[in-house]
Amino acid sequence: MALQITESCVNCWACVDVCPNDAIYQPDRDEAPHFLISADKCTECLGDHADPQCAAICPIEMAIVNELGEFLNPPGSLTGIPIEKLKEFGLWREAA
Amino acid sequence: MELPVISNNAPAAEGGGCSSSGCGTAPDGLAHLPDHIRAKVQDHPCYSEQAHHYFARMHVAVAPACNIQCNYCNRKYDCSNESRPGVVSELLTPDQAIKKVLAVAAEIPQMTVLGIAGPGDPLANPGRTFDTFRQLSEKAPDIKLCVSTNGLSLPEHVDEIAKHNIDHVTITINCVDPEVGAKIYPWIYWQNKRIFGIEGARILIEQQQKGLQMLTDRGILVKVNSVLIPGINDQHLKEVSKVVKAKGAFLHNVMPLIAEAEHGTYYGIMGQPEPTQEMLQELQDACAGDMAMMRHCRQCRADAVGLLGEDRGDEFTMDKIDVMEVDYEAAMVRRKAVHDAIIEKLEAERGVAKPKPTDIPEGSRPVLMAVAGKNGLVAEHFGHAREFLIYEASPAGVRFISHRKTELYCGGMDACGDGDVVEAGASESLLDRNIRILEGCEVVLCSKVGYEPWAKLEAAGIAPNGEHAMEPIEEAVMAVYKEIAATGKLLPQADSLKVA
Incomplete structure (x- = not known):
């Protein structure tokens, strides 16, 4: 059971500092251009916090997904920008 | 005649002997600050209008x-x-x-x-x-x-x-x-x-x-x-x-x-x-x-x-930076000399009480002027200005109002080699845009201004002025204000109609 970071990530470091398991790391450029979550270490914060901390502080929608590929912060959920507007500006995409 | 204020107390509402930029008669300067705080901000560009x-x-x-x-x-x-x-x-x-x-x-x-x-x-x-x-x-x-x-x-x-x-x-x-x-x-x-x-x-x-x-x-x-x-x-x-x-x-x-x-x-x-x-x-x-x-x-x-x-x-x-070699001990000595010289200059300016302008008729209206400035002087070519500083001149004196950003339309020799205009169409619209952001200003002071912008500025009702190049900004603005006042154009409409 582990969360994952998608290519929407902007490398702002916010999640790194709040992860209780030190599970978030900056890989080699070849592996990914953004932070990744170590599946071995991630507990989705069970037992530590009510909400997974990376998803609770992440400012970017669609950047954190669960094992099913579902967005923890779906489009519009953080900014409040309506879906139609996101589509109009090319900022909307469906979960994997 | 007014006496200059020499106490450290807050000056009266209409200002006092403070001569630094943004002080003068404007209530928004730092003149009211006690000395120990002013010492903290006098070399901080974000806290002191004069220092910036x-x-x-x-x-x-x-x-x-x-x-x-x-x-x-x-x-x-x-x-x-x-x-x-x-x-x-x-x-x-x-x-x-x-x-x-x-x-x-x-x-x-x-x-x-x-x-x-x-x-x-x-x-x-x-x-x-x-x-x-x-x-x-x-x-x-x-x-x-x-x-x-x-x-x-x-x-x-x-x-x-x-x-x-x-x-x-x-x-x-x-x-x-x-x-x-x-x-x-x-x-x-x-x-x-x-x-x-x-x-x-x-x-x-x-x-x-x-x-x-x-x-x-x-x-x-x-x-x-x-x-x-x-x-x-x-x-x-x-x-x-x-x-x-x-x-x-x-x-x-x-x-x-x-x-x-x-x-x-x-x-x-x-x-x-x-x-x-x-x-x-x-x-x-x-x-x-x-x-x-x-x-x-x-x-x-x-x-x-x-x-x-x-x-x-x-x-x-x-x-x-990786290839720069820095001797910070030596740099600190040089930095101190540079800072001391600037502070000395600022203190000298502050020490001189700026008298209220005398020969402006009471009731003259204020005038907004745009300045292409650098280091406190009218020192920038009109086409090279990345921003204009907006000053207001009135019978009470000169005060800084704001800055307005421009887009460079003239890249100068670096950009166009022999000084040709880069692209006629593009330069034209940028020039028009820059003139539009000067809306409300009656004069623009700069070190130099080309023939084309000169004509367009005049057509837009903004008088280009290159006669005060390299002068301190506030002195230049006041000098131009006095020139306009001397023509009688600053008096209330009714009065000027009577004259006419």
Whole structure:
């Protein structure tokens, strides 16, 4: 059971500092251009916090997904920008 | 005849003997500050309008994380109100930041201030932020340290701020009412939870106000930044100004919202209007009765380097710094000499009481003038000006109002070799645009102006004036105002009709 970071990530470091398991790391450029979550270490914060901390502080929608590929912060959920507007500006995409 | 004010007490409402820029008769200068505070700000370009002509600052981008969301910010770029949007800063580690600061301070001896302003919130990155401050206070004790914050984590870090000798803190406070706040901040991250809406805004406001009070109780100077958002907090900012003044903030900087759709911010995408120049000035004037107002803010990037009107960041990228050799001991000696010379000059200016202009007929109307300035002088070619400084001349004297950004339409010899205009069509529309931003001004002062812009300026009712090249700005503005006054054009309409 582990969360994952998608290519929407902007490398702002916010999640790194709040992860209780030190599970978030900056890989080699070849592996990914953004932070990744170590599946071995991630507990989705069970037992530590009510909400997974990376998803609770992440400012970017669609950047954190669960094992099913579902967005923890779906489009519009953080900014409040309506879906139609996101589509109009090319900022909307469906979960994997 | 008026006697010059020589006491340290606050001058009377109409001003006194203070001669520095932004002081004079304007109620928004720093003349009211006691000497020990003025000494702290006299070489700080962001706190003193006078200093910003001579002293430079730099920001290092060591603080990427943020703990709140603002509707004017898109974290995919940097914060649009701290940076030119769409341009991502080179994020630095604290060690890289130290290297960069020492290199810049050696290269630009006028640099007095190092600030950490982002690109996220410095206090949401306490490890990286305070590591940078700690190392710098050891290696470069002659550099002043500042930090900007949204205030959410401020109370828990006030002691650490005091410990590192950071005596300037800027808090961005856009509201004191959670209902207004909910329209500006969609969420905050607080005690391991994301908190949305009014409750989030309430906590943020509470922490900002608490942090402000804790800082001023410790004698740390606090500037408050507010983003003016028409229809959201425009009227409310007057209240904000009163509240923060009561808590001891010493300067209020109201900045215009930047909201363009291509920045991808909530306000940009939702079509939230930006304020006009007039709205901004009106609000600054309304707040000025209660509070010292900053009007020379350039809303600079979180990695800006140089004087406030310029950005020399490109000269100091990490690959360039890596090959620079810096002898900071030697640089400190040179820096001190440069700083002392500037301070001496400023003190001399301050010591001379600027008399109220004498030969302006009472009842003359004020005139707005735009100046292409550099280092406090009328020193820039019209086509090379990256910004115009707007001054108001009136029978009470000259006061600085604001700056207006331009787009360069003339790249000069560098860009076009033999001085040809780069592209006729493009240069034309940029020139028209630059003339449009001077709306409301009757004169533009510059060191030189070409034939084509001269004709267009005149056609737009703005008199180009290159006769005061290299003169101090305020003297030049007053001289031109006197020339206009001598023609009788400044008297009330009815009087001039009678004359005619």
